[in-house]
Amino acid sequence: MKDTEVMDSDQAENWTKPKERSSLSELNHSMKVPLKGSTFRKFLAFVGPGYLVAVGYMDPGNWATDIAGGAQFGYSLLAVILMSNLMAVLLQSLASKLGIVTGHDLAQASRNQYSKPVSIGLWILCELAIAACDLAEVIGSAIALKLLFGIPLLYGVLITALDVLLILLLQHKGFRAIETLVIVLVLTIGACFAVDLWLAKPDAGSIFNGFVPTADLITNHQKLYIAIAILGATVMPHNLYLHSSIVQTRQYENTYKGKRQAIRFSAWDSTIALTLALFINAAILIVSAATFHKAGMTEVAEISDAYHMLTPLVGTTLASILFAVALLASGQNSTLTGTLAGQIVMEGFLDIKLPPWLRRLITRLIAIIPAVIVTIIAGEKGTEELLILSQVILSLQLPFAVIPLVKFTGDKKIMGRFVNSAWVKILAWSVSAIIVVLNLFLIYQTFMG
Template identity: 65%
Template sequence: MVTRSDEETEERGWLKRSASVSLEEVNNTVKIPNKGGFWRKFFAFAGPGSLVAVGYVDPGNWATSIAGGARFGYTLLIVILVANLVAMLLQSLSAKLGIVTGRDLAQATRDATGKKTAMILWVLTELAIIATDLAEVIGSAIALNLLFGLPLLVGIAITTLDVLLLLYLQKKGFRIIEAIVIVLMATIFAVFAFEVIISKPEISALFSGFIPRTEIVTNPDMLFISLGILGATVMPHNLYLHSSIVQTRQYKRTIEGKKEALKFSILDSTISLTLAFFINAGILILGAAAFYGTNLDVSELEAAYELLSPTLGVGIASTLFAVALLASGQNSTITGTMSGQIVMEGFIQLRIAPWLRRLITRLLAVIPAFIVTWLAGAKGTGELLLWSQVVLSLQLPFAVIPLVLFTSDKKKMGKFANKLPIKITAWLCTVVIVILNIFLIGYIVVTGQDIG
């Protein structure tokens, strides 16, 4: 049981306490069996990891990974692996923060800082969510165009209607949302497992892609794609999301209860992110096996779709590619809305109707997508999709630094504060992320070139 001193330890170090719990309508609503074996408890806790993993296989990953594979072969597989390992670490810290403190990352940031800082970070986080939503809008519109021949502008307009879908799912309960997400994730995994097999990648070259190479950092074009992969893999809004949705479980808010919840939550997210790694690696492998060395331009997803079946010699390959793309876009829609609600309520303590929150976020993404598509067509959407992922990468430090600070602070976390090895690893990852982003910004400012 939690003693009074335990409770005081956990609350010390915060300037104030958030007025409400995170995602109040679903907080502490999913039952956990008091008795039962390992697997029964695991399946009760499982689910949040899948929602988090969705963000790691959204349409933005497709553009960057396909481009990376087509232009540089298997070289950037190491980037996907490292990014996924970093994601596993950061998501485990996010889950820890939510379970131990009862705060999501947005609430924790506000509780530890002043209103002005919270407001600035909220604006930056909203930009990241808009960039994420932009990828979903474009990806879904492209998929609708490829499958049904709908013009991109019509597809972009249709994507605004997913507000109704999300509202319907929310009324059915949180576990229903998790189940749908898991089915869609499994569909995407199955499609790419099949496509990788029929693409017949060169195994020795494939495994050599997991060996680090200095040119990844020294080659600006390669670094640009790598940062896009990093931004598309380690998603800043997912850190806010995970710290909130782990609190949907009815675990005991005691030291032992939190230890159990943390154990199963980390296992859940690790398994889900491993699946996401195989999907992301599969996308890049497919791009390398099908297009590397062919001089074919697959910088846009439409081009990859059109060339996939002829290149692989399998007629259904392109159709399956589009189906998985549509599943990816719709999957990401669910978590984007939740993330927006979490950061708005956490940073500025503003609660608005979920449908209005979703509509605002979606319109902010639809407007630039609509304008670019109108002016530049498919090529413009492809470039916008790639740049949206770089925006996410640039936002990462503003989410990662507070997360590592909070979870390493014994006054805030008590017995659950990061141990020295985790602390060192987390800060090392943070420093690398910041340095790479500074390098990218410096290159763009100095050269003034579009290296996408």
Template identity: 60%
Template sequence: MTTSSSKHSSGWLSQGERNSLEEVNNTVSIPAGAGFWRKFFAFSGPGALIAVGYVDPGNWATSIAGGSRYGYTLLSVILISNLIAMLLQGLAAKLGIATGRDLAQATRDGISKHWAVILWILAELAIMATDLAEVIGSAIALNLLFGMPLLVGIAVTTVDVMLLLLLQKKGFRVLESIVIVLMATIFGIFIFEVIASRPQWSELLAGYMPSPEIVTNPAMLFIALGILGATVMPHNLYLHSSIVQTRRYDRSEAGRREAVKFSILDSVGSLTIAFVINSAILIVGAAAFYGRGLEVSEIEGAYQMLSPALGIGIASTLFAVALLASGQNSTITGTLAGQIVMEGFIQFRIPPWLRRVITRLVAVVPAFIVTWVAGSKGLGELLLWSQVVLSLQLPFAVIPLVMFTSSKSKMGQFVNSRPVKILAWLSTAVIVGLNIFLVAYILMTGHELG
């Protein structure tokens, strides 16, 4: 077995592939000899792009429904989900830094070309499903904010293709900065919404302790499964393993160790913010609706009832602004992930603008047709099925990730320790098992959880 000189570990095949996201690979400077905080801020950015996937519109309806129906009880599910996400995203970052490969490239090394094509198609479906959720979320937000018909809103979402292309030309750091600003906007809005909703703080804190009722109450269990099932987006694992390589760190073992440390800190910090946002969505649902006997299961219903429930006229408008920011934020990561899986699995490159147009059109066309035929209800069902597609793809990303990072021959000194291996495999079993259960339930009943 031969090994490429550009790779770090001896357990990989030499395939002569290019660097992941070659146009931005190794382009963001890391100040040599700088102190902790300067280096931390230099490495920060990829975590924000990853955190976007944890607050996308596909998660909102489930969290709102959980809060409005069961109060603060399901906050514990959000906490457990986020801890699992931190672990797996940390492994993805370590894989990229330690080996110089993204997850798609690493997976391709261990399988035949036939299977590489199959896994590429599955990954593409997951990315298209993710983009579909952003299209739907943005269209709903435009409808709520400006009264724009859903069909028009869906068409308008294609415009962000050109905006994104212009931003990409300014450099990867600019792209990260825009994502951070949008995330900060969502964060600020929901902190305001939580304060305005005046939650019961003692009950809120108690909600982070797991309750036996989550398992014994079937309806509550199904909502919990919906939250857990959307925890780790498969495209985020491919994305994270690639974009950590945009930093121009020392590729020696010591340099890579430092890069792993700061990248995990960046990831944990950003996912903590995502955790606060997801908690806030459920808390607002609980404080604004549960205590008043109002059951809300759709984003539109939450928008219409939020201002009257809180007695603050701007509350609903801010909610819709946060939804629009969430949808626009997530469109940025979809293109990058699509490029990563295409180049990694089948080593095929197309211009980024064409990649973006294709991904967005594949999402816009079904959303447009379903809205035309079935209206907003059909759009909600389409959003549900997009989450099913993501769930089906998840094992094909998580299992290879844990296998590779647990292999001494592939990771060398960066291999997972025994405690991390146990936690990683346990987390994988939990999240994959729950996704399978979630998908099976939806396929058998044809209805949304709860």
């Protein structure tokens, strides 16, 4: 029997019986993949999901942590951004492999493998992570609307609730329409910061040294706090659920060869997209270090302050305008993908059968209601301070998504011939251990001083 005709018989029966609803059933396997043609043409069919995932790595929460890190510690936290990005590349490749091989997203896999109480607990934790993430995205978008158009913060938050209508509109045009919008917005963010980098004129030698880790990353509590916030903002837990689902929108062959090809192309897609996210995150921190830290303004930690101070420091209003435009594109991108992730998590863990528009509306409200309450109670000052805290919360949720992912992809009963190799298992468990240890250390330093 030819390789293309061989089914992955090593998979356990519990992944095919009983038959259950596909992840994002209305979009599952909706996009064709050419069976013939060049490798590049086939790869292009898989381009898209990686950018939806990468969006979460450049959301307003990242902006808050990168601005604070650059202002306080100069270029030295570039090493953390690089390490976080490398972790993200590994974990996202595992997430896409899980979805392609098993036909289940991470939420469905967790529901099938764990008891109901454990599964419900993981769902609640993931919803908290999505709410924390969306808090940052909604507030970031609202701040951008205020900076660009003078719209009050609360009204800006309410306007972002309409994002769900945009998703519904785009879905009727196919999943490629969503991916195209996301890619355009990502390129807009990249272009804005490329210009801001040129205007800020950072020191190349300092940038290079910043990618080398220093010992005070562990001994300096404030630096560690920002570092773990960067980690939480970069390796986002709900993005692992998202990626394991949206890779299944492609009509790859349900054979060993077809799945192997899909895994390879999906890994290329996410790695390229995450490299672009690395550039944008590094650019935000570098601009902050080259302007605020250099000028001795080490207390700048808020997006609004950064916007207002860029013009006098750089010498042109163009820098501030591009900064706000990129922030708005970032917030809109992130809320769009966050809503999709919320739907995937709710469907996967709870197996709720609701109309697509109602599922998206529910998941959107779960996230946006806390943002409205916080905005009303805390005001602009309080909401911006909560941006960094929201990223630390994300980091604290990471182990509850990362550990099941590493466990599932390392289990031959689940993955068959696609099970992680020995070196990948060692690397993946090492990354998981680093995440857990850093979080425990942060908790200890926070409460024990």
